[in-house]
Amino acid sequence: MLGLALVLVSGAAGPHAARSQQAAAPELVPPRLARFAEAEMPPGVNPQDLPRSVELELVVAPDGSVREARVVQSGGEAFDAAALTAAQELRFEPATRDGRPIAARIRFRYVFELRQAPPPNQVPAAAADGSSGAQTESSSVSAAPPEPDAAAVPEPPPPETRLEEEDAEAFGARARVRAPPREAVRRTLGAEEIVRVPGTRGDALRVVELLPGVARPPFGAGVLLVRGAAPSDSQVYFEGAPVPLLYHFGGLTSFVPSRLLDRIDFFPGNFSVRYGRKLGGVLEVSARDPATDGASAVLDVNLIDASALVQTPIGAQAGLAVAARRSYVDFFFENVVPGELFDVVAAPVYWDYQLVGAWRPAAGQRLRLLAYGSSDAFRVVFDEPAFDDPAASGNLDLVTAFHRVQLEWSRRLLPTVDQELTLTAGPTRLDFGLGEAIAFRLRTWLLQARSEWRVRLSPTVRLLAGLDMQWLPFTVRYVGPPVMQGEGSGRAQDPLATMERVQSLGEGSVYRPACYLESDLRPTRSLQLVLGLRLDWFDEIRSWAYDPRLVAIWSGLEATRIKAALGVFSQPPEFQESAPQLGNPALLPLRALHVGLGVERDVAEGIDVGAELFFKSLSRRVVDTPPGSWPRLDNAGVGRIAGLELSARVRPTGRRWFGLFSYTLSRSERRDRPGQGWRLFDFDQPHILSAAAVYRLGYGWEVGATFRLVSGNPQTPITGAVYDANADVYVPVYGAINSARAATFHRLDVRVEKQWSWDARALAVYLDVQNVYNATNPEGSFYNYDFSERYDVPGLPILPSIGVRGEL
């Protein structure tokens, strides 16, 4: 099967056009801050005069030193002098062209905010974000302790970074430095990982699967499995609002195009109190601001879908971006799948759209309007029962659709107080039907209001306070088997025809207000303590949750951060588990205790490694009550998860290659009722190894490879079957739950690309081959009618994808 991709880029030449080029053809890499130098606060400064900023233009030499520095925007004579002096001590990883170090001219801003000098450990350590996903780390460094999340602080857009070679090329990357993460583990993805890693087809969110702690989902499931937690325990956020979908059709492609992304933050555990209602991990996807310096358009056409992105400035301080995508899977489905198998009512179709408008009415203020949505729909009708199950007649349908309108307002209330307000509203539709046996129709609205205040009380004390209100009116119709324990039931092969059927039709609303407070304390120059408390109310179960969390980060050793974290996390039961007609409204919130200990170290220039130990204790898991009991669900389940994550990112300065490596060793167990033994979690994967490397051969050639080796998921063996004469089906007899294991998954993906460039134009031809050596990688088992024969369903076969990408 071959895929052909053609990307056409058109628009105004100039800085922004070059930015698009940077995202798509990252041969030109801007400088990256390697060592920060504080600026001394000028003596005798009146606090009333703060904050002040000084914008410098620096020439970064090929060796990473600052060759030249000059003031382009003065903050006052004394401040200018202090900034110029400090800038000479800055050190960068130099800009590169095709891996070769070159000189670059950049702009760099010092912001003088406080009287006291910051602790030396304030050196920005996190990978930066950047428009176009560019991997830039420069400018806008504060002389005071940086913002906890500088990206969230509205500031006028800094000028572009330009390279100083014969043919100076504009990056257009808006450079910001993000502060050291307050979370124990925060993994931010940059452009190289997003665009160039083989096997992801350039889809940013697919790269998440290569991060430590992320288990491999079964093919077609498209869920996020984080550190041994159930899929429903983790949440994907788009600009702070939860979305019900990560990938179209269980993994085909993500719901938002990569070119619209600003960054992806992944928190596998011990996350901030800003996030709640989940026990597992958090994936925060952020959209980039539209360009304000030129219009552009991107058209991407391939065999699976077509998408378009248009950006235009509106005046000097505002911009608008609109994107849309639609699949043509329906065309292939209707013309390739045998018609006699079933009647196609609605062939598989997905589409999504995004609108981002941003306006900076004044310094320190930003208004953003986002509208986005996504739909996946698929429906076929079987005239007669199928799948060896007499209950499987009627329709098979799956619809997941959501729409959101979101308004964000960031402003500086006072010199030491910032506020960010986000209002989100939109409907969600979830339909799932399987014959007459199962019908689930949920219509709900998400109405969310979120307000955060960031307060700098002193150089060593910062506060974050927030309100997070959710209101979810809903209507639901359910026909199907009684709601049972989802994970670890070990009954996946039970025929539908033998199941009792219940019905429920209802409407109501779920109200989930929350507030949180987090303090960022720096009792010593090398110690950072983040203490947080989150308070949640889950109206549907009339229950409170109090979640205290603590993160301690010690930076006493050069280039090393040692982290420890402890926190409580709460999560309401799934909707159907607590619905009065279906489940048990007296359930309590699920709880988890996260314990983490880790170390990060920059072992050499461009090489950083990390190790994380984690342990999670789960309580109040929702499990089945003993047969014949009522209600059928309670909170008697517990769990325990322990693991070690090793990671390395290698981007040697001036070299032609980069690499990612991660390995996770873990064990995830559950106990369903007191007195029972421990069993493995459904997706327990003890060993997860990922390695990716990309090498530039020169002359426009680039090769890359990604290898993954992952333990197979646990399986519940079938030891026999009993004939049910009423339904004329065989009911399997199971062995111990999850006492067997599927074969180890292993796969090698390879990508080869050749690129030709002429000025700002580029043409690239690439070959991306997934599963190069065609490993079988069984994804599940299928049985014959009486479970006496077993057939392993092979996973994705070798899948070459040939593409052409052009930029104008």
Place this chain on the structure above:
Amino acid sequence: MIGITKRAPALLVVLVGCMADVTPGSSIERTRVLGVRVETEEDPDVATPAPGRRARLRLRVVHPEAPRPLSWALALCPAADASGPRAACAGPPFAIGLQPDPIDAEPTVDFEVPDDAALGGARALLVGGVVCAASNPRLASDATAPGCTGPREDETLLTARIALEHEGQRNRNPSLDSLAVRLVEDDVPVPARADANELPVTACARVDALPVVRRTRARSTVRIDGLAGARERWTAEDGTARIERWTLSTFVDRGAELERQYSNVDDETAETLELRWPDSRVLDPNGSLVRLHLVVRDGRGGTSWSTHPFCLQP
């Protein structure tokens, strides 16, 4: 939501599995139990015995070749409320049908339904046990852990739920009196025969009144008439009038394959399904016996069956 994330890969597996080369359930390749039927002593067409009355349990067992001797151990008990595929007894067994040594007969168990007091409020019975082909049954003293002394493939563990007459409402086993089966392309009617199990599986061309079909094509269409009109009307507990919804199960032997095992019997006057013939090389020159087994369930506990044999010549 409702395990959708787990169902999605399972559906994929099932969809792919449809194309997998596994034995279809409609092909009789070993000794199989195809149905369980209850007949009350007063009226064999009634499937819902009343408390305190006598009834007979009959099992339909078929073989791919010549009949094999059968033994069985079947226990009956009051049924607990069902909440899934694994039904349970509400009390100890009140009757056990045991045939310790294999005999040339289909399993039957005669029993008397306990009275209301002994039933303890149960509105159904549960039958569970084992049928063994050419071996002996095993059953623990408490009527649990059934099994056979022979190989696993000759053992059929089974369970069935028997609805009892409740407040005078009876359910009748489906009537197949007007059932008609015909091979469409050959225009050959294939009537039911009670002795289908005993017919010779080779050289069948000489059997009296047995339809003969010559294999001139790879596939044929089987048309089944006379099912829809026989469905009973009944009144549900909430007082609503309903009509039975039948499920037709179809099976075939001798290496032939059917398009599907299950068909919904609704208002359509006929069911058609495709029959793929076995390779001519495996057929007896004097004709191979092919048996088409039909089992009808009315969704309320009533079951009827018939077997339609014909002789297939290469």
